[in-house]
Amino acid sequence: MELGVYSFGDVQRNGKKLGSTSEGITNLLEAMQIADKVGLDFFGVGEHHTSYFPASSPGTILAAAAATTKQIKLGSAVSVLSTDDPVRIYQQFATANIISGGRVEVIAGRGSSTESFPLFGYELKDYDALYTEKLDLLLQLNNLDKNERITWEGIHRAPLQDAQIVPQSDDPLKIWLATGGNPDSSIRAAALGLPIAYAVIGGRISRFAPLVDLYHAAAKQYGTESDALQVSIASPGYIADSAQDAKETFWKAWGWTMTELGKVRGFAAPDRAHYDAESNHDGALFAGSADEIADRIIELHKRIGHSRHIFQMDVGQLPHDKFLHSIELLGTVVAPKVRKALASGKK
């Protein structure tokens, strides 16, 4: 079981005001380096374009992390594929992958963030068509043989005529398909033989168990069963020395974020009862002590057999030192406990 972190580059609070986006990026890079030092398996950077989530270009920061970390796998979480150019994504990630010595992955999703659509001149209503077409091109680029050229034509991007795309990664990049729970996405990932990354941002996490079943059933039907078919879970989470501290601290951080998001998207903000219900047991919010979070990961693993679980900790101006401490607890206390339990469970 791989454990890790993902972040949108949360900006700190500076008194009553939001701090600078540049500080958000510096902090993010530091967090990636700490995650590497404490032995975590993965760090993902999720493309967002807001004053409080400024990680707009994952490929750039992944390259910086690639050069300054040793063992941790690095990826986007997610790249908003619909509004990006697959050629550019491939080039940036292949570059970072080379720098890192083969540790870089792409998690391709539609993204919950919609800001990139007007920013890059796309229309939200084309969301599905854009995603399908761009995923197709990205996968083709990733599967090219050494020095093979590509000829490709679609609707949403200029055609490629016998084009050479460089640099080429020595081995293909690992590309995951990200989904928030639409059943057709689980079928699509299986049909393409891709590992799947579920984002579970609310509700009961076990509701994804039937979708994982669907993913495996679809792989059987499409004849794509292989070791490449893996399941990753991404959920909000935060670990502190005491369960109570973790729950109180994360309520402020997560509650703020959901309230802001609610204002932009026009939905009612969650209240404390909602948070309490979802930050325990089967809930999607993994805020608690290291022991509690380890137990919950092990419990979930029994139900869905995921091979990776990553947590978004730094939301809503979570103080940076608390973020780093949470990463440390995940790497030094949660991870050993989970690994031990799963290793003994296999005997």
Add this chain to the structure above:
Amino acid sequence: MVKNNLPRIGVIGAGRLGTALAKQSLSVGYEVRISNSRGPESLELLLSVLLPGAIAATIDETISKSDIVILAFPLRYYKSLTPQLFIGKIVIDAMNYWAPVEGDIAEFADATITSSEMVQQYLHDAHVIKTLNHIAYNEIEEHALPLQSKGYRAIGIAGDDRDAKLTAMAYVEALGFDGVDLGVLKNGALLQPDTRLFNARMSADSMKSQTAVRI
């Protein structure tokens, strides 16, 4: 087990909301048909794993063989439905015009009436009821409770036809929610995105007091 005296449920759209509503309907004993734009074969695998017992159907069969037809697909495609098939049908419109998430659509952005009234105008021979649009799909199963339990969650219901509304009310309560009559279809405005009720977990009393002024 399917109870024969219950209205037959037809769900159009087999995504997050459609499968959640189909699943909960099956679990409380309704006969359920479900469809998408790609035809019943495309749903076989999904049904066998997620919704055993549901019947994969074409959109037209879903309409003709059901008493309550639930619209659970992206609103922008509502005119792909065939209005002639809807004579006398009860239609639950669970669709939203949710611009920040799904994009601006001039037809709805410029409209002076609610999206459900537009659906009613198009499906002129149906009885359109606005409901089940303001709850997140996963909460359909997670928040459903036996009749009148503690913490029973309110679901608003708006519609012009009294009998159709009563049928929809009974269905919503059978699913496990406290139905709150919000009056005529145009009051569905109270349930749309960017309102206090959209995505809010509240009791019937709280919903009534929050909407009292408007009704």
